[in-house]
Amino acid sequence: MILHDYLPSGNGYKVRLLLNRLEQPYDYRHYDIVQGATRTPEFRRMNPAGKIPVLELDDGRFLSESNAILFYLSQGTDYWPQSRWEQAQVLKWMNFEQYSHEPNIAAPRFWLTHLGLNEERRTQLAGKQAQGRAALAVMEDRLAEHDWFVADRCTIADIALYAYTHVADEGGFEMNDYPNIGRWMHRFATQPNHSVITDE
Amino acid sequence: MILHDYLPSGNGYKVRLLLNRLEQPYDYRHYDIVQGATRTPEFRRMNPAGKIPVLELDDGRFLSESNAILFYLSQGTDYWPQSRWEQAQVLKWMNFEQYSHEPNIAAPRFWLTHLGLNEERRTQLAGKQAQGRAALAVMEDRLAEHDWFVADRCTIADIALYAYTHVADEGGFEMNDYPNIGRWMHRFATQPNHSVITDE
Numbered sequence: 001m002i003l004h005d006y007l008p009s010g011n012g013y014k015v016r017l018l019l020n021r022l023e024q025p026y027d028y029r030h031y032d033i034v035q036g037a038t039r040t041p042e043f044r045r046m047n048p049a050g051k052i053p054v055l056e057l058d059d060g061r062f063l064s065e066s067n068a069i070l071f072y073l074s075q076g077t078d079y080w081p082q083s084r085w086e087q088a089q090v091l092k093w094m095n096f097e098q099y100s101h102e103p104n105i106a107a108p109r110f111w112l113t114h115l116g117l118n119e120e121r122r123t124q125l126a127g128k129q130a131q132g133r134a135a136l137a138v139m140e141d142r143l144a145e146h147d148w149f150v151a152d153r154c155t156i157a158d159i160a161l162y163a164y165t166h167v168a169d170e171g172g173f174e175m176n177d178y179p180n181i182g183r184w185m186h187r188f189a190t191q192p193n194h195s196v197i198t199d200e
Numbered sequence: 201m202i203l204h205d206y207l208p209s210g211n212g213y214k215v216r217l218l219l220n221r222l223e224q225p226y227d228y229r230h231y232d233i234v235q236g237a238t239r240t241p242e243f244r245r246m247n248p249a250g251k252i253p254v255l256e257l258d259d260g261r262f263l264s265e266s267n268a269i270l271f272y273l274s275q276g277t278d279y280w281p282q283s284r285w286e287q288a289q290v291l292k293w294m295n296f297e298q299y300s301h302e303p304n305i306a307a308p309r310f311w312l313t314h315l316g317l318n319e320e321r322r323t324q325l326a327g328k329q330a331q332g333r334a335a336l337a338v339m340e341d342r343l344a345e346h347d348w349f350v351a352d353r354c355t356i357a358d359i360a361l362y363a364y365t366h367v368a369d370e371g372g373f374e375m376n377d378y379p380n381i382g383r384w385m386h387r388f389a390t391q392p393n394h395s396v397i398t399d400e
Contacts (some may be wrong), residue, residue: 048338049300061285065299068292075284084275085261091291092268098299099265100249123323138248 001026002056004046006033008114010106010163011066012053013198018073018159021193028197034114067094070156079156089150093157096138097164104132105164109171129172136168136178143180147187154191162188201226202256204246206233208314210306210363211266212253213398218273218359221393228397234314267294270356279356289350293357296338297364304332305364309371329372336368336378343380347387354391362388 003019003026005012019026031037031052038050046054047064055063055072063069074080081087108128111121139161142149149157166185169175175182188194203219203226205212219226231237231252238250246254247264255263255272263269274280281287308328311321339361342349349357366385369375375382388394 048341049296049335051300063288063292065292065295067295068288071291072284072288084272088263088268088272091271092263092265095265095267095295095298096249098295099303100251103299103303120323120327123320127320135249141248 001058002029003027004029004031004043004052004054004056006031006038006052007198008110009033009052010102010167013196014066014159014163015053015055015069015073016196016198017163017194018070018079018156020196021079021159021191022073022077023193024073067098067156067160070094070159074156078153079159081151081155086151086155090155090157093149094160096135097157097160100131100138101135101161102164104128104135105168105171105173107171108132108173109164109167112172113170125172132168132171132173133177136165136173136181139165139184140178140180143184147184154188158184158188201258202229203227204229204231204243204252204254204256206231206238206252207398208310209233209252210302210367213396214266214359214363215253215255215269215273216396216398217363217394218270218279218356220396221279221359221391222273222277223393224273267298267356267360270294270359274356278353279359281351281355286351286355290355290357293349294360296335297357297360300331300338301335301361302364304328304335305368305371305373307371308332308373309364309367312372313370325372332368332371332373333377336365336373336381339365340378340380343384347384354388358384358388 003015005028007030031043033052037043038052044050046056046062049064051064053066053069055069057063063072081090108125111117111125115121117125148154149161162185165181203215205228207230231243233252237243238252244250246256246262249264251264253266253269255269263272281290308325311317311325317325348354349361362385365381
């Protein structure tokens, strides 16, 4: 398999992390999204939406959207639970991640570490950070009485949420305010095969 | 089952539509999100994120996030395909909907039809609409050679995408620019059990 990706991306990180945990070898292709490398006709043949990550299967098919890739790779493994209710809970947290968490945590981080603040970003920063704190509070609440987001073990919901949470401090979030999240991140990072290629 | 919802919501519409297509009876509870009805402690016991829709099962369990609810209800029906690859494609389109489509189409519609434009919304409107047109172009491209988003029949990916697309004109989108989407919407709306309660 080939992963088409951008190294600083948390969405790419999710996929790299699961591939590593599953001890699944893959080739890596890097695209500089800031320089428009995903907006070319060649890239759009893999993903018309022009976004990384894209997983290229051995038979040449392409799968985009990080959480769909996590779903695909996790089938038949412990990272995807067996009951319909728990599966729905995994997707609940992954949709929460894409809609309420990622846009408000990844964007401030990307602005502060890569793009810098122009007038428009400066206007939006405080609002994004407030919504990001609200998302972290929802996670903190869940983790008060549970070790993991679904069931009693690490699933792709944890992988999806870990990706941007573990670098949220770079987006201006005060992570000491979320002790349950801190313990969950430690639990997560001390599982086997945790290391993953990043730009960190 | 009880659906906790807000009638103008496209995310709620998705769930109402699938319940109707599956001929699944349910009770309905309406919450005025503009008046803060989902921010109460009582509502947050159902969904700590404070968002509709929430599906309450007969045994009292609560499921939030519209696309997770669609997944749960579709299991064992034709709306969820059987192969791992097609399932991943369904989730790909549903993640595209939540990340690239809904935020850029639902927000302009909500601003123009319900909230009105203040200074901040006015600043963001053109950018949102440009990204919304990009999302519609990706859909238009897919539908050039396919009747449905995944496989050869209507799945929950179509239901998720239909919800805000069929009212995108209210967000200032010129839908005559997307003839393939127009034909798909007609195909979709002429299937059995299409009617659904809305505020339209």
